Amino acid sequence: MEKKRIVVAMTGASGALLGIRLLQELRKTGAETHFVLSDWARRTIELETDYTVEQVCALADLVYPADDLAASISSGSFQTDGMVIMPCSMKTLSAIANGFSYNLIARAADVALKERRPLIVVPRETPLSSIHLRNMLSLSGDGAILLPPCIGFYTRPKTLEDAVDHLVGKVLDELHIPHQIYPRWTGAES
Template sequence: MGDPVSEARRRIVIAITGATGADIGIKLLQTLRRLNVETHVIISKWAGETIKWETDYTVSAVRALADHAYSPHDLAAPISSGSYHIDGMIVAPCSMRTLAAINAGICDDLITRAADVCLKERRRLVLAVRETPFSEIHLRNMLGVTSAGAIVAPPVVGFYTRPSSVEQVIEQMTGRLLDLFGLDAKDFVRWEGMRKES
């Protein structure tokens, strides 16, 4: 008889914060559903406003894309405990406030608590930070979370793919984020080297 944890569906927490780029978190939820990965979503208060401003989705429609959805105030949620097994967490987009709170170990909402659990349990934590340019404070916070075991992965455009739409850009970004979990989204262009001129 196998290990029940390893035989279960993979579980990934998706947190969407108030930084610009809500479509990234939405695309992650859609892709993980297609890959049959169990998803747990947390949408911050300001992420809710960003979703309404930047997308055609309602907050309830985004919550419905996940297997489980939580209020950011629900510190009694299963994902707030290290004894509840998950494979990891992606914060996309990750605001500078959320980055700073995770780096400081401030667990004042479910997003920062779930991220803290990932770090203490040595589970994968990926932060798709959205800001430009970065201040020294931002860079120190990124170095701090990286030293603690997180992966800082800003959603950067892969221009070699020659994207012709925002959708293609988002597919590339989400595909790269899921690669960090060993998940192949199979819907973005991978670098195959320079083509030689004939």
């Protein structure tokens, strides 16, 4: 299998562990990762996990500052196999849905959409307002894959890690990256 090149972004929405686990699993697959995290993502990592920002950045092949709009991933001529924003704040989701490329995360997402590359958005908010839903519908209509962090109970998760792994596996599925991070449904036994 050819090595995949994936852009990963983390915003300040709650759920930093989701993005961290994705980076860990992408590393195992041998994918080349290009990583951007917002200032609030840095703070959320510190608040929600035992990881340092430096440890998280070390999981990626290349790391870009969120204000570097001259980075390679800001151009459609830089070939990638997709982008994942995990977790994605409603601020970032709104910016992407409305074409407001105010930082590298929003610009790289805009590039993924315009180049018809997979853009997987893991929105982290609840409850959802009609504004959130309209922005999600807009993104979906433009080709983005909305993958809310919903627990798959058929895998019978016993720990938070089990639930996170199921979600990370769903993201890997959307990127067409083989994995065995969670057990697949094989049908109900009669």
